[in-house]
Amino acid sequence: MKKILILICVLVSFKALAQDDKALIKEWKAKQKEMKPLDFKKLVDEKAALEKRDATISTELDETRNHVAAKDAELNALRNENKKLEASKNRNAPVAGANVGTIYKVQVGAYKDVDIEGAGGNFNAENNDGIKRYTLGNFKDVEQAKKFRGYVNKLGVQDAFIVEYVEGVRKGKIE
Numbered sequence: 016m017k018k019i020l021i022l023i024c025v026l027v028s029f030k031a032l033a034q035d036d037k038a039l040i041k042e043w044k045a046k047q048k049e050m051k052p053l054d055f056k057k058l059v060d061e062k063a064a065l066e067k068r069d070a071t072i073s074t075e076l077d078e079t080r081n082h083v084a085a086k087d088a089e090l091n092a093l094r095n096e097n098k099k100l101e102a103s104k105n106r107n108a109p110v111a112g113a114n115v116g117t118i119y120k121v122q123v124g125a126y127k128d129v130d131i132e133g134a135g136g137n138f139n140a141e142n143n144d145g146i147k148r149y150t151l152g153n154f155k156d157v158e159q160a161k162k163f164r165g166y167v168n169k170l171g172v173q174d175a176f177i178v179e180y181v182e183g184v185r186k187g188k189i190e
Contacts, residue, residue: 117181119160119189120150121167141185150178157189 047055120139141148151167154160160177167175177189 116155117179119152119154119157120178120180121152121160121164121175122148122150122178122188160189 139150152163164175164177179186179189
């Protein structure tokens with residue numbers, strides 16, 4: 016019984032919609048007959064102008080999207096260049112915690128493809144020009160650094176050397 020009642024409601028709704036559509040079509044046909052030919056031509060011309068404007072706006076939108084994509088690519092290139100400049104700047108950047116006076120460190124390695132920075136331990140790591148430089152110690156006296164380098168040599172790191180830092184900026188190899 017419920018199904019039949021629902022079916023009757025649906026059919027009545029469709030019939031009402033169909034009648035509304037028919038009434039709307041009839042109304043617009045009457046308006047079209049009342050319209051003068053010049054008014055109808057004006058409407059057709061307005062429609063053509065709006066379609067042309069729509070096409071122009073679509074073209075401008077595509078051009079704007081292409082321009083934005085080009086600017087995004089330019090921005091990414093500038094970001095990459097900035098990263099390279101930051102990396103080269105780090106070569107002469109002050110060493111954290113050691114920017115007062117002259118200190119000496121013992122460099123035990125410089126590697127391009129090795130990164131042990133996160134392995135823990137008591138060492139400093141610097142990334143300069145894509146090369147990781149690892150140093151041990153912060154010595155105020157070069158003689159202390161030489162003594163420590165001797166211990167490092169005994170541990171098997173024969174190419175360890177002393178690096179001078181002045182006001183936290185790496186100056187170069189001492190010996």
